[in-house]
Amino acid sequence: MGGVLRVVSGSLGWCVTIRFPRPTKAGIPLAPSSHERGSFADQRRSHAYYRGFRSTPKKYTKLIHGALQLCSFLILLLGLKAVLDSHDLNVNAKTGKLEPTVNFYSVHSWIGLLAMSLFGIQWVGGFVTFFKPGASMEFRKAVMPAHRLLGTIIFVCSLSAALMGVAELSAWSMKCWLDDKVICTEMLIANLFAVILMGFAGTVLFLVAHPSWIRQPLPSDM
Amino acid sequence: MGGVLRVVSGSLGWCVTIRFPRPTKAGIPLAPSSHERGSFADQRRSHAYYRGFRSTPKKYTKLIHGALQLCSFLILLLGLKAVLDSHDLNVNAKTGKLEPTVNFYSVHSWIGLLAMSLFGIQWVGGFVTFFKPGASMEFRKAVMPAHRLLGTIIFVCSLSAALMGVAELSAWSMKCWLDDKVICTEMLIANLFAVILMGFAGTVLFLVAHPSWIRQPLPSDM
Numbered sequence: 124m125g126g127v128l129r130v131v132s133g134s135l136g137w138c139v140t141i142r143f144p145r146p147t148k149a150g151i152p153l154a155p156s157s158h159e160r161g162s163f164a165d166q167r168r169s170h171a172y173y174r175g176f177r178s179t180p181k182k183y184t185k186l187i188h189g190a191l192q193l194c195s196f197l198i199l200l201l202g203l204k205a206v207l208d209s210h211d212l213n214v215n216a217k218t219g220k221l222e223p224t225v226n227f228y229s230v231h232s233w234i235g236l237l238a239m240s241l242f243g244i245q246w247v248g249g250f251v252t253f254f255k256p257g258a259s260m261e262f263r264k265a266v267m268p269a270h271r272l273l274g275t276i277i278f279v280c281s282l283s284a285a286l287m288g289v290a291e292l293s294a295w296s297m298k299c300w301l302d303d304k305v306i307c308t309e310m311l312i313a314n315l316f317a318v319i320l321m322g323f324a325g326t327v328l329f330l331v332a333h334p335s336w337i338r339q340p341l342p343s344d345m
Numbered sequence: 346m347g348g349v350l351r352v353v354s355g356s357l358g359w360c361v362t363i364r365f366p367r368p369t370k371a372g373i374p375l376a377p378s379s380h381e382r383g384s385f386a387d388q389r390r391s392h393a394y395y396r397g398f399r400s401t402p403k404k405y406t407k408l409i410h411g412a413l414q415l416c417s418f419l420i421l422l423l424g425l426k427a428v429l430d431s432h433d434l435n436v437n438a439k440t441g442k443l444e445p446t447v448n449f450y451s452v453h454s455w456i457g458l459l460a461m462s463l464f465g466i467q468w469v470g471g472f473v474t475f476f477k478p479g480a481s482m483e484f485r486k487a488v489m490p491a492h493r494l495l496g497t498i499i500f501v502c503s504l505s506a507a508l509m510g511v512a513e514l515s516a517w518s519m520k521c522w523l524d525d526k527v528i529c530t531e532m533l534i535a536n537l538f539a540v541i542l543m544g545f546a547g548t549v550l551f552l553v554a555h556p557s558w559i560r561q562p563l564p565s566d567m
Contacts, residue, residue: 228522228532230512230539237540272554276547279501283543286505287512290452294516300450310450317452318459321505325498332494332554 174330174338181344189254192246199239231287238280245273275331282324289317396552396560403566411476414468421461453509460502467495497553504546511539 176184210224227236252258252266292313299307306314330336398406432446449458474480474488514535521529528536552558 225522225526228528230508230515230532230536233536233540234508234543237543268556272551275554276550279504279546279550280543282501283505283508286452286456286509287539290509290512291516293452294513300447304447306450310452314452314455317509318455321456321459321502324501328498328501329494332497334490334556 174336177338178341180341184338185253189246189250192242192249196239196242196246199242203235203239229291231284231291234280234287235284238277238284241273241277241280245270245277271331275328278324278327282320285320286317289313289320396558399560400563402563406560407475411468411472414464414471418461418464418468421464425457425461451513453506453513456502456509457506460499460506463495463499463502467492467499493553497550500546500549504542507542508539511535511542 207226210226213222213224214220215222227233249270252270253263257263258266293310297307297310297313300310429448432448435444435446436442437444449455471492474492475485479485480488515532519529519532519535522532
């Protein structure tokens, strides 16, 4: 279910991206899709990892979990760079001159930055506590519920930032319905993308938070 | 912590509302605040109820939980009516003539409708299962994790819809930074409102999902 929604939302994400390239030198089509990828696809894969691979020893799942989150963070940084470039290298369509747009003014960017900051803190905290040098077993046990919950909150924060990005782009660029008073294809795609992203996030939350699906320790983990 | 954030987000919500009344006959200032109230304040109170009142017998907490959610839903309906009125009774500022705006075209409205639909289904399902006529104890036990999780997902969906509303309004109405290239007060308030709403939702999720804070049955509940 989550997988199907992921494929559909990914495809629609590309449609939104391809249909709405902003006028820029910097190849902005990278931005929304890498944003969406970074904040969702890989985070989700990483969150859900412990649910699917129940009989894989913890030391491997842990490694893959950390690596996937790192990938997710790097893709997110790439998306951020693309957005910053698209602002800094913005060209006025009439005059052809460089006319940089300001950065970090929108509410979408603030929530996005919040998500990224929490993500960074969580990753470093998780690495130090659960990997290298690694805290005592008592401390790990005490911290684990908070680590899980913060992960979920970061996921929700990323979801909100992504959806706010779609809402912002719609309000900025899609004025077609004002003239025709009918919903146009661009808007339909953006709206469907948001609904499916929401459905996808719902399945992830369900999967991760369902008490009876939490990974039970294997004898080899002890 | 959650309470403080609630007060701050509530006040900022009013600021956003009061500073940006849309040109309409219908007193739109009601809309965003009642939206925010309905989708957050009361849902949160209701979610967190089981965490705070641990020694109150279940039959009372259950009653208050259902009543608060119903209030939340009714306030949400009121907000929806205000929005619909503001669209249907929209007046062209130049000609002074009635010029209705189309409804349910924005991505914010789609996610909002999704949240409201799930909310309605959850409330009716909860009422029938846990209140009147009430299902068997086995069925209630089996359904409870799903009821909790769906509640959390609806909360996240409402959060996203609210934040998308702020992002949309910012992109639509706040062009001040385009001229001055500095962040203006309106935008600062909207951005802070969104960040604090996110923080508030984070505390609720933490409170509700922390495994050791789940309400334990009292002897009188058996």
